[in-house]
Amino acid sequence: MDVEQALLSRRSVRAFLPVEVSRGEIERLLALAARSASNSNVQPWHVHVLTGEPKRRLTAALVAAMAAGRRVAERELEYPYQPEPGAWPEPFRSRRHRFGEGLYGEALGIDRADTARRHAYHLRNYDFFGAPVGMVLTVSRHPLAGALVDAGLFLQALMLAARGAGLDTCPQASLIHFYPVLRAHLEVPPDRLIVCGLALGYADPEHVLSRHRTPREPVDGFTTFHGPTDADEEPIR
Numbered sequence: 327m328d329v330e331q332a333l334l335s336r337r338s339v340r341a342f343l344p345v346e347v348s349r350g351e352i353e354r355l356l357a358l359a360a361r362s363a364s365n366s367n368v369q370p371w372h373v374h375v376l377t378g379e380p381k382r383r384l385t386a387a388l389v390a391a392m393a394a395g396r397r398v399a400e401r402e403l404e405y406p407y408q409p410e411p412g413a414w415p416e417p418f419r420s421r422r423h424r425f426g427e428g429l430y431g432e433a434l435g436i437d438r439a440d441t442a443r444r445h446a447y448h449l450r451n452y453d454f455f456g457a458p459v460g461m462v463l464t465v466s467r468h469p470l471a472g473a474l475v476d477a478g479l480f481l482q483a484l485m486l487a488a489r490g491a492g493l494d495t496c497p498q499a500s501l502i503h504f505y506p507v508l509r510a511h512l513e514v515p516p517d518r519l520i521v522c523g524l525a526l527g528y529a530d531p532e533h534v535l536s537r538h539r540t541p542r543e544p545v546d547g548f549t550t551f552h553g554p555t556d557a558d559e560e561p562i563r
């Protein structure tokens with residue numbers, strides 16, 4: 327698979343087959359992701375890889391924490407990942423709304439008012455949507471902003487490397503709302519920050535979500551050209 331195909335076929339997969347991924351394959355993907363650029367090559371990332379019983383135990387702890395009302399609110403997270411739901415400015419508020427309706431409404435057929443079913447589906451995050459591999463990505467807290475940029479590059483590289491191997495992924499910020507549970511289970515030291523989770527496995531081609539795709543803004547919506555260019559290549563839409 328070439329880079330363009332990997333980029334175009336990557337999507338957040340939320341339904342996986344119960345097919346294991348070998349240790350060698352996971353290590354190969356991580357070694358590829360580690361080729362990512364980072365500020366002065368500091369490579370601030372660390373990855374926890376969970377499979378089998380440890381993954382099941384973490385899922386149970388996360389679901390129990392959710393049931394006990396121990397989900398940490400946005401403003402109390404370890405780092406300000408995103409605004410509170412009502413505080414998103416435009417155009418992000420509308421895009422976020424469109425995403426929610428596309429996934430829950432159109433693809434899954436769950437009515438907006440059916441909060442119980444939407445919540446039940448959200449809970450699938452905590453078993454990594456049935457993927458055989460769950461990952462938790464952390465970075466050094468010092469220097470934080472740069473390390474978070476580096477972590478984003480690492481995450482994207484890992485997702486593209488997975489595509490090259492016929493695997494799929496879903497990045498998961500939802501996990502950080504249970505950062506105390508993750509810290510305790512994975513013994514994450516205080517000088518490291520939990521960035522997000524990642525589900526890794528083989529996509530279920532029969533699942534209703536296998537046809538779900540998200541739209542993108544056109545290039546001229548987010549690009550300002552300064553200076554002349556040849557205009558003979560059609561942009562990807």
Ligand SMILES: Cc1cc2nc3c(=O)[nH]c(=O)nc-3n(C[C@H](O)[C@H](O)[C@H](O)COP(=O)(O)O)c2cc1C
Pocket residue numbers: 336337338339340425451496497498499500501522539540
């Ligand atoms: C850092 C990050 C965190 C995310 N967290 C979640 C999550 O917790 N649960 C989820 O289902 N999707 C999550 N996503 C997936 C986004 O919703 C998805 O990338 C976006 O809607 C675009 O769709 P696509 O990835 O299929 O192209 C996350 C994506 C990123 C980059």
